[in-house]
Amino acid sequence: xxxxxxxxxxxxxxxxxxxxxxxxxxxxxxxxxxxxxxxxxxxxxxxxxxxxxxxxxxxxxxxxxxxxxxxxxxxxxxxxxxxxxxxxxxxxxxxxxxxxxxxxxxxxxxxxxxxxxxxxxxxxxxxxxxxxxxxxxxxxxxxxxxxxxxxxxxxxxxxxxxxxxxxxxxxxxxxxxxxxxxxxxxxxxxxxxxxxxxxxxxxxxxxxxxxxxxxxxxxxxxxxxxxxxxxxxxxxxxxxxxxxx
Amino acid sequence: xxxxxxxxxxxxxxxxxxxxxxxxxxxxxxxxxxxxxxxxxxxxxxxxxxxxxxxxxxxxxxxxxxxxxxxxxxxxxxxxxxxxxxxxxxxxxxxxxxxxxxxxxxxxxxxxxxxxxx
Numbered sequence: 408x409x410x411x412x413x414x415x416x417x418x419x420x421x422x423x424x425x426x427x428x429x430x431x432x433x434x435x436x437x438x439x440x441x442x443x444x445x446x447x448x449x450x451x452x453x454x455x456x457x458x459x460x461x462x463x464x465x466x467x468x469x470x471x472x473x474x475x476x477x478x479x480x481x482x483x484x485x486x487x488x489x490x491x492x493x494x495x496x497x498x499x500x501x502x503x504x505x506x507x508x509x510x511x512x513x514x515x516x517x518x519x520x521x522x523x524x525x526x527x528x529x530x531x532x533x534x535x536x537x538x539x540x541x542x543x544x545x546x547x548x549x550x551x552x553x554x555x556x557x558x559x560x561x562x563x564x565x566x567x568x569x570x571x572x573x574x575x576x577x578x579x580x581x582x583x584x585x586x587x588x589x590x591x592x593x594x595x596x597x598x599x600x601x602x603x604x605x606x607x608x609x610x611x612x613x614x615x616x617x618x619x620x621x622x623x624x625x626x627x628x629x630x631x632x633x634x635x636x637x638x639x640x641x642x643x644x645x646x647x648x649x650x651x652x
Numbered sequence: 653x654x655x656x657x658x659x660x661x662x663x664x665x666x667x668x669x670x671x672x673x674x675x676x677x678x679x680x681x682x683x684x685x686x687x688x689x690x691x692x693x694x695x696x697x698x699x700x701x702x703x704x705x706x707x708x709x710x711x712x713x714x715x716x717x718x719x720x721x722x723x724x725x726x727x728x729x730x731x732x733x734x735x736x737x738x739x740x741x742x743x744x745x746x747x748x749x750x751x752x753x754x755x756x757x758x759x760x761x762x763x764x765x766x767x768x769x770x
Binding site: 455477478632642 | 742
């Protein structure tokens with residue numbers, strides 16, 4: 408290890424070292440932008456083609472749960488930004504506190520996502536043999552978590568959509584494939600992010616990060632904010648189609 | 653390493669607070685806007701608000717406003733490349749007639765592929 412203090416041998420200054428790390432992380436994030444961009448493009452083409460099915464599918468998602476998770480994730484980005492600020496200002500204890508808050512908010516997000524996914528399994532909305540977009544409308548007793556008024560509205564929407572698209576059930580499956588694919592890949596990124604945050608917390612509790620050297624906090628912060636941006640787009644794309652009906 | 657000048661720009665907690673409150677307000681606005689019937693402009697409004705939110709996160713939370721020019725070049729190149737992907741593919745879909753002579757959006761169903769019941 409050719410290293411003097413926090414400075415690796417190939418760099419002249421800590422500033423140059425940090426700029427290099429940031430540049431490398433942004434290049435990686437650009438590849439992530441292209442990864443999610445391609446998926447969102449495929450989603451857009453299907454949504455445009457099977458609009459009725461996508462609108463019906465979207466309206467079966469829980470907006471309160473999705474909205475709550477959006478707030479949780481935005482808040483976690485704020486606590487992450489504050490962890491980076493604590494590191495830059497050399498406030499060692501605050502780094503651990505803000506990292507812990509970020510991890511906790513991440514786990515709240517997972518908890519809500521678990522509730523949402525479980526609901527979809529109960530409501531026969533997971534793509535596959537048992538997928539049935541009309542399941543709750545046809546079996547109200549099996550879907551007691553949906554209010555009678557909402558079920559009535561759903562019934563009307565499905566009937567209207569079936570008139571426009573005779574293969575509504577098949578195309579609604581496409582919507583739910585997109586939903587599980589996109590939210591699943593996003594959640595996978597969050598699991599990786601939570602692992603990185605735990606690793607940072609270990610380093611921060613050991614007092615590794617100082618005002619002079621805190622590159623890992625900064626770089627993991629960039630990743631966490633990127634995952635937040637993906638959700639900023641997923642939320643309106645998946646949850647907010649045709650809500651005004 | 654005190655002999656090195658530390659010229660890093662530190663964003664203040666106050667700025668972060670203003671940004672997070674703005675992001676939360678925009679989330680409220682995007683949900684409210686979804687309940688107003690704007691026809692085909694619902695999605696335009698939703699994506700415009702999402703893009704404002706993403707820009708705030710990139711510039712302030714991710715410090716893109718304070719990074720060197722070469723890092724900014726990478727970020728802008730990424731956005732440009734994404735624009736190429738979206739624009740060229742969607743203009744292809746929008747302007748072509750497929751092998752069945754059907755215009756996008758395609759009208760043929762895919763139920764025989766999905767092999768679903770009901």
